[in-house]
Amino acid sequence: MIDTEEIKSLIPQRFPFLMLDRVTELKEGEYIKAYKNVSINEEYFKGHFPEAPTFPGAFIAEAMAQAACVLLKKSIKDLAATKFYVTSVKIRFFRIVVPGDQLQIFIKTVKMTRLGGVFEVEASVDKTVVAKGDMTFACK
């Protein structure tokens, strides 16, 4: 298990943009499982949307990217890179995520290098897949 303090030591994102609460499983070089608890207290629900609070799809993608960053940092120990930039995202969204949901993230490595990585990404709520796709990002 990796808690928020250790997550913060691995990736540069901070409040209000840290999209992972906990890593539950990780196999270096292969996969990571993590989750984010979606709370009605989060500021952006005031605008997205006032009458129907919905966790933004872009934030689901961000949570996936952050989990992939943790996986990369834990897999390549001496990786000097501190910044990560998404270069390609192809994700299909199947259903909305709302306050009260626990967003489970599963990332599988397709290819991992010091330059960046290619990953298969998936998010689910209560074992139902809510988003799935492919993601590539570069390390700087």
Place this chain on the structure above:
Amino acid sequence: MPKVDDLTLEKELREIIAKIVEIEPEKITQDASFVEDLGMDSMMALEILAAMEKKYKIQVPEEKLGQIKNLKEVIKLTKEYL
């Protein structure tokens, strides 16, 4: 992985590259430079490498990324690991 004949390999690799670079397969000639002629960047090269590995169930070392510069080189590289 069973051996793939040269024509099929070329066709499949051209399709993989076209999908990643988002251009028509016909524009990917054997010698067209991925960077200069097709506008590819280094992360697209990584995606091509990953797609090659996945399609043919091969492992290509990171050091070979520099060889992903035109279709001819990609075919050569794939054959090396098949």
